[in-house]
Amino acid sequence: MLVWERPEPPDRPVPAPLNRERIVRAAIRLADADGLEAVSLRKVATALNVGPMRLYGYLAGKEELLDLMVDAVHAEIRPAGDSWREMLRSLAETTRQAAHEHEWLADLLxxxxxxxxxxxxxxxxxxxxxSGAGGIDVDSVMPVVSAVNAYVIGAVRREIAERRAERATGMDEKRWQVALGPYLDRTFASGRFPALATVVRDAAHHDADHTFRVGLDFLLDGIEARLV
Incomplete structure (x- = not known):
């Protein structure tokens, strides 16, 4: 029986009240502060001032805890829209926002x-x-949703990886450009990569928000062209 279906054990107020929601919220606080490596049943139990074995009355192990953490964050993802395109855009943007607020989510999505x-x-x-007002046939709904989810997962994992690298090295995008600029100049001067050289030198370089929105527009335009 999955964790969603198992009833919780009766609450015991001594030495501390406990339920799955409290366990999950404590785990999320740890993960938000220090990443998934900071989450273990022992550390969660310590944060809740209970013994680790007590948590096994509510969870079979860490994998169930991670499932519960992900689902708790899904409550923060509330897509809305009057058309299929607005709904998918909202799904993408709210999922991305949740991943930026809970970086560890990018590792589990x-x-x-x-x-x-x-x-x-x-x-x-x-x-x-x-499938309702959007008018998308039943066979196309899940491939469309899966395509948007795949785009979002790829985008947020790249963004979170870049954020982590910046924290680890102390180098933001501009500092990387300064550090790598001479190498790229020498490489492009060889004439072996003319297309890349043109894009790097001449194309507009946008921030992550703009890049995400433009890429999502490309995807939604393609979906629309396929559906028409």
Whole structure:
């Protein structure tokens, strides 16, 4: 029986009250502060001032805890829109926002089944909007949603990786450009990469927000062209 279906044990107020929600919230606080490596049943138990074995009455192990953490964040992803395009854009943007607020989510998105109540409720809203007023046929709904989710997961993982690298090295994008500029100048001067040289030198370089929106527009335009 999955964790979503198992009833919780009766609450015992001594030495400290406990339930799955408190456990998950404590784990999320640890992960938000120090990443997933800071999350273990022992560390969560310490944060809650209870013994680690007590948590096993609520969870089978860390994997269930991670599933519960992901589903808790799904409650923060609330897509909305009057058309299929608005709904998919909202899905992409709210998922990205949640990943930036909880960096560890980028490490788990796409790699775990989204079967918790919050994930299913979000999926119901999206699918209902696309297959109802959106007019997308039932065979196309899931491939369309999967395409948008794949784009978002790839984009946020890149953005989070860049953010982590900046923290680790103390070098932002401009400092990287200064550091790598001479190498690129020498490489492009060889004439072996003319297309790349043109793009690097002449194309507009936008921030992550603009880049995300433009890429999403390309994807949604392609979906629309396929559906027409």
């Amino acid at each position: 796409g790699g775990r089944p989204q079967l918790g109540p919050n994930a299913l409720a979000k999926g119901e809203v999206v699918v209902a909007a696309l």
